[in-house]
Amino acid sequence: MFKINENYLKLPGSYLFSTIAKKVAAYTEAHPKADIIRLGIGDVTQPIAPAILEAVHKATDEMGTSQGFHGYAPDLGYEFLRSVIAREDFQSRGCDISADEIFVSDGAKCDCGNIQEIFSLDNRVAVCDPVYPVYVDSNIMAGRGGVYDTVTERFSDIIYMPCTAENNFAPQLPEETPDLIYLCFPNNPTGSVLTKDQLQQWVDYANKNGAVILYDAAYEAYISEDNVPHSIYECQGARTCAIEFRSFSKNAGFTGMRLGFTVVPKDLKCGDVMLHTLWARRHGTKYNGAPYIIQKAGEAVYSPEGKAQLKEQVAYYMKNARVIYDGLKAAGYTVSGGVNSPYIWMKTPDGMSSWEFFDYLLERANVVGTPGSGFGPSGEGYFRLTAFGTYENTVRAVERVRGI
Amino acid sequence: MFKINENYLKLPGSYLFSTIAKKVAAYTEAHPKADIIRLGIGDVTQPIAPAILEAVHKATDEMGTSQGFHGYAPDLGYEFLRSVIAREDFQSRGCDISADEIFVSDGAKCDCGNIQEIFSLDNRVAVCDPVYPVYVDSNIMAGRGGVYDTVTERFSDIIYMPCTAENNFAPQLPEETPDLIYLCFPNNPTGSVLTKDQLQQWVDYANKNGAVILYDAAYEAYISEDNVPHSIYECQGARTCAIEFRSFSKNAGFTGMRLGFTVVPKDLKCGDVMLHTLWARRHGTKYNGAPYIIQKAGEAVYSPEGKAQLKEQVAYYMKNARVIYDGLKAAGYTVSGGVNSPYIWMKTPDGMSSWEFFDYLLERANVVGTPGSGFGPSGEGYFRLTAFGTYENTVRAVERVRGI
Numbered sequence: 001m002f003k004i005n006e007n008y009l010k011l012p013g014s015y016l017f018s019t020i021a022k023k024v025a026a027y028t029e030a031h032p033k034a035d036i037i038r039l040g041i042g043d044v045t046q047p048i049a050p051a052i053l054e055a056v057h058k059a060t061d062e063m064g065t066s067q068g069f070h071g072y073a074p075d076l077g078y079e080f081l082r083s084v085i086a087r088e089d090f091q092s093r094g095c096d097i098s099a100d101e102i103f104v105s106d107g108a109k110c111d112c113g114n115i116q117e118i119f120s121l122d123n124r125v126a127v128c129d130p131v132y133p134v135y136v137d138s139n140i141m142a143g144r145g146g147v148y149d150t151v152t153e154r155f156s157d158i159i160y161m162p163c164t165a166e167n168n169f170a171p172q173l174p175e176e177t178p179d180l181i182y183l184c185f186p187n188n189p190t191g192s193v194l195t196k197d198q199l200q201q202w203v204d205y206a207n208k209n210g211a212v213i214l215y216d217a218a219y220e221a222y223i224s225e226d227n228v229p230h231s232i233y234e235c236q237g238a239r240t241c242a243i244e245f246r247s248f249s250k251n252a253g254f255t256g257m258r259l260g261f262t263v264v265p266k267d268l269k270c271g272d273v274m275l276h277t278l279w280a281r282r283h284g285t286k287y288n289g290a291p292y293i294i295q296k297a298g299e300a301v302y303s304p305e306g307k308a309q310l311k312e313q314v315a316y317y318m319k320n321a322r323v324i325y326d327g328l329k330a331a332g333y334t335v336s337g338g339v340n341s342p343y344i345w346m347k348t349p350d351g352m353s354s355w356e357f358f359d360y361l362l363e364r365a366n367v368v369g370t371p372g373s374g375f376g377p378s379g380e381g382y383f384r385l386t387a388f389g390t391y392e393n394t395v396r397a398v399e400r401v402r403g404i
Numbered sequence: 405m406f407k408i409n410e411n412y413l414k415l416p417g418s419y420l421f422s423t424i425a426k427k428v429a430a431y432t433e434a435h436p437k438a439d440i441i442r443l444g445i446g447d448v449t450q451p452i453a454p455a456i457l458e459a460v461h462k463a464t465d466e467m468g469t470s471q472g473f474h475g476y477a478p479d480l481g482y483e484f485l486r487s488v489i490a491r492e493d494f495q496s497r498g499c500d501i502s503a504d505e506i507f508v509s510d511g512a513k514c515d516c517g518n519i520q521e522i523f524s525l526d527n528r529v530a531v532c533d534p535v536y537p538v539y540v541d542s543n544i545m546a547g548r549g550g551v552y553d554t555v556t557e558r559f560s561d562i563i564y565m566p567c568t569a570e571n572n573f574a575p576q577l578p579e580e581t582p583d584l585i586y587l588c589f590p591n592n593p594t595g596s597v598l599t600k601d602q603l604q605q606w607v608d609y610a611n612k613n614g615a616v617i618l619y620d621a622a623y624e625a626y627i628s629e630d631n632v633p634h635s636i637y638e639c640q641g642a643r644t645c646a647i648e649f650r651s652f653s654k655n656a657g658f659t660g661m662r663l664g665f666t667v668v669p670k671d672l673k674c675g676d677v678m679l680h681t682l683w684a685r686r687h688g689t690k691y692n693g694a695p696y697i698i699q700k701a702g703e704a705v706y707s708p709e710g711k712a713q714l715k716e717q718v719a720y721y722m723k724n725a726r727v728i729y730d731g732l733k734a735a736g737y738t739v740s741g742g743v744n745s746p747y748i749w750m751k752t753p754d755g756m757s758s759w760e761f762f763d764y765l766l767e768r769a770n771v772v773g774t775p776g777s778g779f780g781p782s783g784e785g786y787f788r789l790t791a792f793g794t795y796e797n798t799v800r801a802v803e804r805v806r807g808i
Contacts, residue, residue, distance in 0.1 A: 210405030
């Protein structure tokens with residue numbers, strides 16, 4: 001008789017954003033006239049930029065001709081995309097990353113979820129708390145969680161690094177030594193960043209302790225301050241200890257287009273084995289490449305027109321972030337983030353729990369946010385709002401929140 | 405110090421098609437003027453059909469407007485696609501499958517590779533031999549392989565079911581009882597099929613023994629004979645024992661578009677736990693949906709225009725299959741497949757090994773095929789040719805093979 005992977009049963013509840021979607025759907029069904037504004041899930045709202053649309057149309061026409069038809073893509077992505085990524089995202093910032101260290105994929109979520117497969121099940125995992133749920137959940141599913149404690153809401157084998165107001169939402173080096181360290185900066189959900197000096201400490205720590213940093217830089221396009229690194233490879237020594245995940249979702253609005261990439265430097269080794277080889281093998285065996293027309297869309301992100309249009313798009317969302325940040329602050333809320341990030345992290349009022357505030361906001365203001373506790377126990381009492389709505393809705397949402 | 409997943413090191417060599425690509429690249433570099441015809445990897449060559457291109461252009465235009473922009477897709481795929489799949493591929497054939505049992509993905513390869521995650525590591529896996537490498541490799545990577553024997557070229561914990569000329573390339577019920585049974589019909593690589601009665605025996609066997617059949621029906625569009633089932637759900641009782649994988653790659657030429665789906669009936673349970681719930685959780689946690697414009701392309705596959713155009717495309721490839729089959733047979737080769745399948749399975753001449761014949765054919769005829777031994781030890785002495793080339797190239801390739 002077949003058996004299931006019992007680790008799945010250890011996962012508490014469903015995936016956070018699925019739960020939110022179901023709650024909102026239930027509310028909408030009960031209140032069909034409610035004018036709900038969604039500042040919850042980190043999904044963008046601005047249309048795809050014209051330069052990108054043009055590239056997609058052109059690639060689609062190619063696919064309709066014998067000469068221009070493209071079948072299976074190269075395992076690791078088309079050279080035209082990998083080389084422009086290496087040049088524009090890394091070499092232009094002084095990072096020593098080459099095109100053949102870039103693995104193109106259908107998104108950072110998939111890569112962040114799948115990367116743990118190439119590591120031993122014995123490895124200890126460290127995560128920030130609060131944290132993007134995929135890092136923890138994918139490790140629980142693989143069997144690296146141990147036992148879940150319903151009181152502390154923590155898994156026994158995971159090392160949690162609290163990020164709270166006390167440490168300015170920047171994790172401290174853990175007391176127990178981890179093997180795999182997930183870091184995400186600019187941070188989801190808190191919107192906090194690390195300075196280059198702070199990130200260098202993590203790189204040094206990882207190299208000293210033989211740990212791998214799994215660095216999620218999906219939000220790097222929102223960095224507005226100097227001295228905040230856009231890539232971990234801006235730090236000395238990162239090539240021997242860090243894998244970096246990038247997304248086109250937030251800098252180019254590709255949440256519905258699906259494109260991302262992962263950088264695995266060839267210097268990152270366990271003994272003689274390059275992690276690059278293992279990740280290439282995973283790609284070759286369990287993945288078949290992103291669609292040609294989507295990779296062409298990705299290439300257009302780096303064209304002069306594409307860059308100019310996307311700079312405006314990011315500025316549009318950052319204006320929203322400013323509206324939320326300033327509006328809530330003026331109303332007396334405690335807020336952070338929003339400066340180098342599209343996320344604003346607010347303290348819930350009057351000691352409400354995160355989910356209480358979620359329901360309160362949904363019912364009283366018809367505004368959807370994300371409960372901080374959904375990102376981990378240290379997120380309790382916090383709430384995440386995103387700048388990815390339209391400007392008009394963002395202004396209205398903030399007015400409504402201020403009015404309740 | 406972090407450790408890697410040592411199971412990856414058990415994999416013998418690289419992924420088959422990566423190896424072939426490298427061999428061909430090396431040959432091309434050494435012989436830049438060689439006019440190579442590729443009938444190796446199962447990649448299509450006909451352009452995307454006009455009805456599908458039109459749908460992609462339209463969806464792309466939508467993505468450029470505020471009203472038509474689509475961000476994150478629903479976890480399991482858009483309703484418009486899932487419902488047309490349920491109706492056209494299943495209900496129209498009398499299969500009791502509903503839209504919410506369909507999981508849309510970026511391809512059958514990914515789903516075939518990932519499905520094993522929801523099962524226990526203790527489960528025993530049975531595969532046909534020869535077999536599409538993804539089934540075996542993904543289980544080796546997870547740790548279900550045991551020890552590799554370099555003499556038999558088999559893993560100790562995998563149950564191999566030889567498919568040879570003696571059993572007409574149809575596997576027999578295994579002596580050891582497996583928990584997970586991978587079946588692929590029309591078969592890759594042999595091109596053989598099971599009749600409905602034969603498949604019913606497998607369904608009965610699985611239900612009796614508490615096994616799950618992982619049924620890959622990626623080539624169902626090529627079935628030309630009656631009494632060959634297009635879906636395993638044409639068999640009585642399959643809802644309690646079978647998961648089915650489908651692809652748009654071969655019926656609609658989507659190898660470079662990336663779209664597929666998996667059917668997990670809600671009646672398929674381990675105790676109280678529905679596999680549907682586990683697979684939904686995997687999708688929700690580690691996947692973010694196929695691109696909107698690609699799902700729209702998939703919808704167009706089922707439009708009257710799309711269906712008519714794709715019927716022609718499949719007929720085009722089947723004409724190639726006939727050219728290969730008849731041509732090689734007339735030349736005295738032993739061939740099978742090609743009737744309900746785009747694959748022709750030929751015996752290598754003069755007792756050559758599969759890789760010897762690969763090299764021989766590449767050098768003497770500049771024709772690329774796939775060595776049968778790359779699909780498993782029982783494929784040794786065989787060679788796979790595909791009907792997915794152009795008609796002109798297929799005719800030329802067969803002439804060349806006949807001439808050597």
